[in-house]
Amino acid sequence: MDLSEHDRFPGRTHHYLAAEKLRTLVANWVALAAKQAGMKLRREIYESGDSHDVTISKICDAHPPSQSYRVTGRAPLQKEMKIARWFLAILCASATSLFAADELALRLQPALEAITPDGMLAHIKVVASDDFEGRSPGTKGEELSVKYIADQFKQIGLKPGNPDGTYTQEVPLAGIKSDPKMSFTIGDKTTELKFPDDFVASSARIQPEIKTDKSDVVFVGYGIVAPEYGWNDYKDVDIRGKTLLMLIGDPPIPDPKDSSKLDDKMFKGKAMTYYGRWTYKYEIAAQKGAAAAVIIHETGPAGYPYSVVKTSWAKENYEIDSPNKNMDAVEVRSWITLDVAKKLLADCGQDFDALKKSAITREFRPVTLNAQANIDIKQQLRSFKSHNVIGKLEGSDAKLRDEYVIYTAHWDHLGRHPELQGDQIFNGAIDNASGVASVIQLGAAFTKLNPPPKRSMLFIATTAEEAGLLGAKFYAEHPLYPLEKTLADINIDTVNPWGKTRDIEDLSDNNSMLDDMLAAAAKRNGRVMTPNSQPEKGSFYRADHFEFSKRGVPALYTGGGKDFIGKPADFGQQKKDDYTAHHYH
Numbered sequence: 001m002d003l004s005e006h007d008r009f010p011g012r013t014h015h016y017l018a019a020e021k022l023r024t025l026v027a028n029w030v031a032l033a034a035k036q037a038g039m040k041l042r043r044e045i046y047e048s049g050d051s052h053d054v055t056i057s058k059i060c061d062a063h064p065p066s067q068s069y070r071v072t073g074r075a076p077l078q079k080e081m082k083i084a085r086w087f088l089a090i091l092c093a094s095a096t097s098l099f100a101a102d103e104l105a106l107r108l109q110p111a112l113e114a115i116t117p118d119g120m121l122a123h124i125k126v127v128a129s130d131d132f133e134g135r136s137p138g139t140k141g142e143e144l145s146v147k148y149i150a151d152q153f154k155q156i157g158l159k160p161g162n163p164d165g166t167y168t169q170e171v172p173l174a175g176i177k178s179d180p181k182m183s184f185t186i187g188d189k190t191t192e193l194k195f196p197d198d199f200v201a202s203s204a205r206i207q208p209e210i211k212t213d214k215s216d217v218v219f220v221g222y223g224i225v226a227p228e229y230g231w232n233d234y235k236d237v238d239i240r241g242k243t244l245l246m247l248i249g250d251p252p253i254p255d256p257k258d259s260s261k262l263d264d265k266m267f268k269g270k271a272m273t274y275y276g277r278w279t280y281k282y283e284i285a286a287q288k289g290a291a292a293a294v295i296i297h298e299t300g301p302a303g304y305p306y307s308v309v310k311t312s313w314a315k316e317n318y319e320i321d322s323p324n325k326n327m328d329a330v331e332v333r334s335w336i337t338l339d340v341a342k343k344l345l346a347d348c349g350q351d352f353d354a355l356k357k358s359a360i361t362r363e364f365r366p367v368t369l370n371a372q373a374n375i376d377i378k379q380q381l382r383s384f385k386s387h388n389v390i391g392k393l394e395g396s397d398a399k400l401r402d403e404y405v406i407y408t409a410h411w412d413h414l415g416r417h418p419e420l421q422g423d424q425i426f427n428g429a430i431d432n433a434s435g436v437a438s439v440i441q442l443g444a445a446f447t448k449l450n451p452p453p454k455r456s457m458l459f460i461a462t463t464a465e466e467a468g469l470l471g472a473k474f475y476a477e478h479p480l481y482p483l484e485k486t487l488a489d490i491n492i493d494t495v496n497p498w499g500k501t502r503d504i505e506d507l508s509d510n511n512s513m514l515d516d517m518l519a520a521a522a523k524r525n526g527r528v529m530t531p532n533s534q535p536e537k538g539s540f541y542r543a544d545h546f547e548f549s550k551r552g553v554p555a556l557y558t559g560g561g562k563d564f565i566g567k568p569a570d571f572g573q574q575k576k577d578d579y580t581a582h583h584y585h
């Protein structure tokens with residue numbers, strides 16, 4: 001889960017639980033998450049022989065990676081493939097004898113036995129220990145984490161995942177600490193804003209100073225270009241060099257038949273699409289050549305209060321240190337509070353509510369305000385190397401082994417915060433030592449399969465997820481094996497520690513056929529896959545798999561279920577809310 005929902009309480013759950021109790025909990029996780037979401041899903045692929053694999057492969061062929069955001073909807077072709085797969089599955093099933101099923105179970109047994117509660121716990125205890133100092137990229141915590149995971153990959157029999165013969169992929173990062181000044185000039189009056197109470201501003205460009213003077217301010221509504229919805233908030237207005245004032249979230253368009261709810265046909269109704277994320281807003285601003293993108297903060301559509309924005313953006317943040325020094329990013333990315341925005345608009349003779357109302361129609365046109373923005377950001381920069389850790393299990397089929405299935409889990413967490421009194425280490429036992437442990441255990445399990453899977457498998461512990469999915473982004477931009485040949489990314493980011501559930505939540509929002517496969521795998525295990533219970537939070541866009549999905553690789557991301565066996569009906573939601581309020585970041 002990423003940094004944008006940062007709050008102050010560490011995720012050091014293991015501090016609060018006696019080891020024995022945790023051991024019992026972990027026993028439950030294993031069955032629940034690692035085996036069910038991972039092993040059993042893979043087993044589904046494995047058991048069904050070529051038919052499912054071929055089908056997934058076809059989807060990949062039909063959707064070569066590109067920059068378009070196809071994750072916002074299912075392509076019709078996928079539906080055709082779905083039907084094709086159904087027929088193939090029937091053919092497969094009719095050819096499977098009971099004897100073959102028994103033989104298969106025997107063959108799988110050693111793999112399933114490789115996943116144990118003690119094994120999970122052992123990894124979590126090491127990776128989330130105080131020695132690892134909260135695993136901040138570029139620190140001693142990174143050195144220890146990378147070494148531990150690489151050693152484990154080697155020990156369980158995975159080959160070096162980097163073709164250069166190592167278990168690591170170097171990820172060049174830049175630390176950027178911004179000290180911004182921002183003012184607006186209306187007529188002959190200039191108003192200074194207060195950092196960080198009124199606004200935050202920074203740049204992904206790796207430059208010591210960013211300066212924008214007297215840049216015209218244009219209100220661009222939600223700042224979205226979405227041809228599939230017939231939507232364009234820029235309509236022929238040249239906004240190069242200008243400062244864009246934007247709303248956060250998707251346009252909340254009422255259902256024409258029932259205005260009490262949102263129109264499911266537009267921006268997925270209540271669910272958040274990628275167009276609603278702040279990352280999208282800054283990306284489109286860069287594409288349009290704007291000088292600055294200023295997002296108006298609103299707690300509801302953002303999903304968190306301004307205090308979260310303030311703590312996230314006022315500290316040092318990381319970017320990938322690209323050869324072009326990120327000069328293709330928008331110069332200035334900023335948030336301002338709703339109150340400041342309302343006052344600015346009022347000073348320009350505009351009304352926030354009226355503008356917002358006009359922005360939820362297709363007819364909206366950008367509104368040039370009689371204001372100019374002056375922004376000056378001094379940036380403290382440092383460059384350092386971080387690492388993804390990668391293990392590989394070579395496929396057993398000569399024809400198919402150059403195709404890949406990836407498991408990812410980020411190893412990094414929030415590190416150590418010396419300004420805190422008492423315990424300063426954010427251990428991140430759940431987020432995401434639990435995911436790292438799962439990936440190591442899954443790797444161990446797959447090495448026990450005989451014969452090994454036909455296709456090759458990659459196990460990747462990514463860096464700098466908390467800073468904006470940077471390790472996954474770097475891998476996806478510099479893949480060690482072609483993305484065209486990468487059939488799936490299955491991402492594990494936090495594992496449910498509270499007990500067994502009847503359900504498993506699919507956070508992938510039905511973006512690929514992997515969701516159908518998860519549903520089938522859950523059913524096979526007497527469980528049920530439930531859809532994302534809070535699609536308005538946009539979870540799918542906030543973890544590593546999204547960097548793969550964005551480039552056309554089918555991705556799967558699951559959450560723990562909510563229907564706990566032997567617990568009251570609201571137990572799951574309560575636990576989740578408690579974690580978000582007190583333990584998450």
Ligand SMILES: [Zn+2]
Binds near residue numbers: 432493
């Ligand atoms: Zn996470």
